[in-house]
Amino acid sequence: xxxxxxxxxxxxxxxxxxxxxxxxxxxxxxxPLRAKYIAENFLSDAKLVSDTRNMFIFTGFYKDTRVTVxxxxxxxxxxxxxxxxxxxxxxVEKIIRVxxxxxxxxxxxxxxxxxxxxxxxxxxFAYSYNGDPTHLVYPSKPLNESIVNTAAELNINIHKGTVMxxxxxxxxxxNEHVLARVPKHIKIIAEEMEAFALFHIANSFDKQxxxxxxxxxxKFNDNFMxxxxxxxxxxxxITLALESIIK
Numbered sequence: 691x692x693x694x695x696x697x698x699x700x701x702x703x704x705x706x707x708x709x710x711x712x713x714x715x716x717x718x719x720x721x722p723l724r725a726k727y728i729a730e731n732f733l734s735d736a737k738l739v740s741d742t743r744n745m746f747i748f749t750g751f752y753k754d755t756r757v758t759v760x761x762x763x764x765x766x767x768x769x770x771x772x773x774x775x776x777x778x779x780x781x782v783e784k785i786i787r788v789x790x791x792x793x794x795x796x797x798x799x800x801x802x803x804x805x806x807x808x809x810x811x812x813x814x815f816a817y818s819y820n821g822d823p824t825h826l827v828y829p830s831k832p833l834n835e836s837i838v839n840t841a842a843e844l845n846i847n848i849h850k851g852t853v854m855x856x857x858x859x860x861x862x863x864x865n866e867h868v869l870a871r872v873p874k875h876i877k878i879i880a881e882e883m884e885a886f887a888l889f890h891i892a893n894s895f896d897k898q899x900x901x902x903x904x905x906x907x908x909k910f911n912d913n914f915m916x917x918x919x920x921x922x923x924x925x926x927x928i929t930l931a932l933e934s935i936i937k
Contacts, residue, residue: 691893693895694820702775702780703775704742705740705745705776709779711739712776712782713749713782715756716757716785717786717928717935718760719761720787728748728759729746733750733757734751735750736748736749736759764883765883765884766857766883766887769887769888770887770891773888783897784830784833786899786900786934787888787903788927789884790904790924791904791905792860792861792881792882794869794881795877796910797849798908800907800915803841803849803903803905804879804904805841805849805900806852806885806900807829808827808829808853808876809829810855811827811855811856826852827890828893829899830892833900833935834900837900840933841930854872854882855884857883860881882901885901900934903927904927906919
């Protein structure tokens with residue numbers, strides 16, 4: 691599998707900084723304000739290196755390792771733009787998405803943590819990107835193993851399973867008909883909106899990508915994480931991502 695061909699004269703259209711200002715390892719929340727929160731509370735000597743379209747990118751140090759943190763925006767189109775530019779133009783080697791999701795099985799509740807071991811998408815993102823007809827993609831095995839091992843070291847309980855990357859916010863749509871079309875051998879445990887694009891693009895460049903998700907709502911109960919909590923209360927998953935990506 692290869693990445694699409696890009697014209698030689700093309701420059702990044704959505705990130706404005708030098709290649710040297712971005713670390714080869716990136717932690718990527720969806721919300722740019724969550725990226726700001728991570729930079730201010732987890733990194734030392736953090737510097738804002740790009741704010742094009744208010745998608746904040748900070749580079750600093752976590753335990754003496756240089757790390758970049760930036761937002762991806764919401765949905766696969768936004769994620770695909772930033773992941774592509776990071777891998778293609780800026781030489782990034784590893785990305786861990788730190789996001790939120792909705793639980794689709796009764797075993798999950800707010801604020802459980804999921805490490806995605808695959809991502810399913812009903813649509814044609816992969817085919818549109820590089821002609822691949824797949825609907826199921828996988829993260830980097832070494833990076834996922836690092837996350838799982840780090841979670842054990844930190845006594846962080848995690849769930850593993852397949853997440854569905856939807857093309858709309860699940861609670862604003864009726865997704866039961868989509869879930870009914872998922873092949874029976876694939877067990878979807880949660881829904882989010884970006885992991886499929888991240889994994890597929892990373893795989894096309896032979897780079898590493900993983901996804902850590904915090905459950906913020908569930909179809910089985912009324913628990914619901916507020917907007918403020920989603921921005922500032924994911925410290926456990928943020929710590930897990932940072933500790934894992936520096937190894």
